[in-house]
Amino acid sequence: AELWQEVPLAPPDSIFKLTAAYKADPFEKKVNLGVGAYRDDDNKPWVLPVVKKVTRILLNDETLDHEYLPITGLPEYTAAAAKLILGPSSIALTEGRTVSVQTISGTGANHLGALFLSRFYTWNGAPRIYLSNPTWANHHAIFKNVGIEPVEYPYYDPKTIGLDFEGFIGSLRAAPERSAFLLHACAHNPTGVDPTEEQWKVIAQVILEKKHYAFFDCAYQGFASGDLDKDAWAVRYFVELGVPLLVCQSFAKNAGLYGERVGALHVVSANSETATRVKSQLSVLQRSEISNPPSHGARLVSLILNDAGLFEEWKRDIRTMAERIIAMRHELHRLLTQELKTPGNWDHIVNQIGMFSFTGINPEQSKGLVEQAHIYLTANGRISMAGLNSHNIRYFAENLDKVVR
Numbered sequence: 001a002e003l004w005q006e007v008p009l010a011p012p013d014s015i016f017k018l019t020a021a022y023k024a025d026p027f028e029k030k031v032n033l034g035v036g037a038y039r040d041d042d043n044k045p046w047v048l049p050v051v052k053k054v055t056r057i058l059l060n061d062e063t064l065d066h067e068y069l070p071i072t073g074l075p076e077y078t079a080a081a082a083k084l085i086l087g088p089s090s091i092a093l094t095e096g097r098t099v100s101v102q103t104i105s106g107t108g109a110n111h112l113g114a115l116f117l118s119r120f121y122t123w124n125g126a127p128r129i130y131l132s133n134p135t136w137a138n139h140h141a142i143f144k145n146v147g148i149e150p151v152e153y154p155y156y157d158p159k160t161i162g163l164d165f166e167g168f169i170g171s172l173r174a175a176p177e178r179s180a181f182l183l184h185a186c187a188h189n190p191t192g193v194d195p196t197e198e199q200w201k202v203i204a205q206v207i208l209e210k211k212h213y214a215f216f217d218c219a220y221q222g223f224a225s226g227d228l229d230k231d232a233w234a235v236r237y238f239v240e241l242g243v244p245l246l247v248c249q250s251f252a253k254n255a256g257l258y259g260e261r262v263g264a265l266h267v268v269s270a271n272s273e274t275a276t277r278v279k280s281q282l283s284v285l286q287r288s289e290i291s292n293p294p295s296h297g298a299r300l301v302s303l304i305l306n307d308a309g310l311f312e313e314w315k316r317d318i319r320t321m322a323e324r325i326i327a328m329r330h331e332l333h334r335l336l337t338q339e340l341k342t343p344g345n346w347d348h349i350v351n352q353i354g355m356f357s358f359t360g361i362n363p364e365q366s367k368g369l370v371e372q373a374h375i376y377l378t379a380n381g382r383i384s385m386a387g388l389n390s391h392n393i394r395y396f397a398e399n400l401d402k403v404v405r
């Protein structure tokens with residue numbers, strides 16, 4: 001028989017399929033709300049001004065070459081990235097018990113973290129990761145790939161279009177001791193629903209009592225609220241409390257460096273001696289997977305993080321993105337509740353945070369938007385706020401109003 005006869009045809013990635021359908025649509029007023037990348041008010045990708053500036057600096061730097069980076073990445077990048085997420089005065093940094101490895105963006109950080117757990121975590125039973133229901137679809141695939149079984153914990157409550165806090169806490173309590181829980185550090189994808197600080201405190205307490213492991217995924221620091229420190233609050237709180245954890249970090253969204261694949265994995269250990277052993281094994285794993293991470297994006301981010309002036313410029317650019325998205329939330333809310341008097345409560349549109357919003361509409365209504373209005377979104381009713389702008393928001397609101405009536 002011919003080779004690969006037994007290979008089944010896989011379905012296309014649903015988001016990429018949606019984008020292809022959008023691109024092929026000749027309708028003038030079409031809207032793409034599937035995209036997971038920032039767009040400016042003219043629906044264009046945005047190269048951050050600070051990134052343009054540091055790109056020029058790198059181009060003019062005659063001392064740079066194309067040699068390999070160390071296996072764990074550019075040291076001045078990983079050190080600055082750790083300070084950014086953990087906080088410059090974090091006890092996990094001053095005590096030298098954090099290991100930071102440069103990765104292929106946030107996806108690579110999730111993969112390396114998952115791979116490390118699959119090899120070295122002292123599992124209580126079969127290797128399992130608790131994922132929020134729902135979560136970024138790739139989480140399921142990433143953990144399955146390394147032989148860790150994904151199981152779900154309640155997170156989103158369709159009745160309130162908010163957090164199922166009781167369900168979440170119940171699941172933390174019911175899980176066997178030393179279970180691993182994946183937590184979105186901020187701007188939960190796909191729901192836009194985050195725990196409040198008070199709720200995070202309870203979550204952390206139960207995790208600590210049950211000796212669970214916190215696997216933080218942080219893909220939107222700064223992008224969510226516009227404030228880098230605010231969006232890192234949960235991670236820093238868990239570190240202070242002494243919860244065993246790791247953090248996956250991405251500069252795709254907050255620095256607009258999607259295709260450059262700039263990320264890091266930070267593993268916080270109990271002491272520096274453990275950290276040394278953890279680092280040695282992460283190096284072995286990284287070596288067999290990618291040998292050395294790519295240099296360009298790490299150099300860009302390193303310049304930004306290690307220069308006070310450039311850091312301030314970056315913060316301004318982050319606020320530009322976050323504030324535009326927050327403004328779209330308020331305008332959509334205003335159009336629905338005040339102008340169109342759309343039936344139902346729409347407060348979740350302004351209460352949710354980050355790139356995405358769960359509108360609460362059903363698959364039938366989502367389909368209606370795609371087929372009748374050329375507004376492209378996933379069947380679960382998730383919209384990318386970045387796809388809305390001053391030119392298309394009224395068109396979107398009017399059609400959303402139509403499908404829910």
Ligand code: PLP
Nearest residue numbers: 105106107136189217219250252
């Ligand atoms: N984690 C979450 C929750 C995400 O939403 C994303 C991107 O959409 C990522 C991780 C990783 O993205 P990247 O690999 O581009 O950094």
